[in-house]
Amino acid sequence: MSAAVPDSVETLVHAIEHRDPALVKQLLDGTPALATRRGHWDRTGLMVAADRGDIECVHALLPASDPLARDRDGLTALMFAAWKGDAGCVRALIPVSDPSARDSEGRSALMYAARAERTECVRILIPVSDPRAVDERGTSALMLAARHRNHDCVEALLPESDPSAVDQYGGTALMWAACFGSVDCVRALLPVSDVRARKTDGTTALMAAALSGETACVTLLLSLNDPLATDDRGNTALMFAALSENPDCVRALLPVSDPAAVNRYGRSALTEAAHTGAREALDILLPVSDPLAVDRWGQPALMKAACHEDGDFVRALIPASDPLAVDTDGYTALMIAARYGNASGLEALIPVSDVEAADSEGHTALMMAAAAGYLDCVRVLLRAGALLAVDGDGSSASDLAMQAGHHRLAKLIRRYSAARRQA
Helix, strand or coil, X not given: CCCCCCCCHHHHHHHHHCCCHHHHHHHHHHCHHXXXXXXXXXXXXXXXXXXXXXXXXXXXXXXXXCCCCCCCCCCCHHHHHHHHCCHHHHHHHHHHCCCCCCCCCCCCHHHHHHHCCCHHHHHHHHHHCCCCCECCCCCEHHHHHHHCCCHHHHHHHHHHCCCCCCCCCCCCHHHHHHHCCCHHHHHHHHHHCCCCCCCCCCCCHHHHHHHHCCHHHHHHHHCCCCCCCCCCCCCCHHHHHHHHCCHHHHHHHHHHCCCCCCCCCCCCHHHHHHHHCCHHHHHHHHHHCCCCCCCCCCCCHHHHHCCCCCHHHHHHHHHHCCCCCCCCCCCCXXXXXXXXXXXXXXXXXXXXXXXXXXCXXXXXXXXXXXXXXXXXXXXXXXXXXXXXXXXXXXXXXXXXXXXCCCHHHHHHHHHHHXXXXXC
């Protein structure tokens, strides 16, 4: 006689996870109610089997299970099967399930299949589902397929979907395809979409493609969208391309764009490239832009570049910039490099900067580096002859380092100060 097997839901789940349909059947023969008991996250054995794509366990569980049961998030076994992408499980579950059922976020089995890029399951579910249905965010299966760059799913869903539908952000399937840089999806959606549509923030498909950094998408949309158009914040496609860090997108847009245009924050495409640290984009934009132009905070491209740990990036801007300029807080590019720990940027800026310049509170670049604990920056500034001045509160760089808990750094500054006095 074989040993008795404990009839618990944990034992059932263990059998399913080890793909043992014989043990599953044995457990259910002894205790049929096991099939409806809940385990982790209120999931039944059928859900676990569907989630694992185990068709044999699904068949063993189905006669005693409730395929309409939901877990804590409202998912059914069919949704799990669709997410897993097992066509056999999906086919087995459809006759006893409700394909139109939604989880707690309004997603159907078809949406799960589209989101997980399960093309075969999408094709199986389309005839028994509503492809035009949307979740609580207004997202359709077509949008999900486009967002996940699945051209085959998009092609399967298109005939039964509404490509003009918009989600809660005003985004269409075309915009999502452009946003995620899917050239094939963009190409499939273009003939049936409104290319002039905008999201609620004014973003166009061209802007979305530019931000994705996918040059082929930008090229497809360039003749269909106005490259001079701006979103609600005044951003152009060229500015988004600069943010993408793909120089080819910048090159594609530059001939039909206005590099002098600025957004509501006063930033141009050049400033955005400097802010992002996109060196190649900066090299392309610098000859056709004004590097002295400042944003709302009084910061030119050089100050934005000073935030990045790349001395060459800063050096590229110095000849066309004013390193002594100050922003609305009284910071120079040198101070900003110190605040962000950009030691190589400091080395590039020191020869053309005033090392002793202070902001509105009397803080010098040395004080800023010390307070932030940037040892390399402090060493660079001390070697450059930075004086140990005090700020408006009477605190020196070593005091600020000590107050911030950088005790080793404070001792270094004091030792350097003592050595300088003795010299």
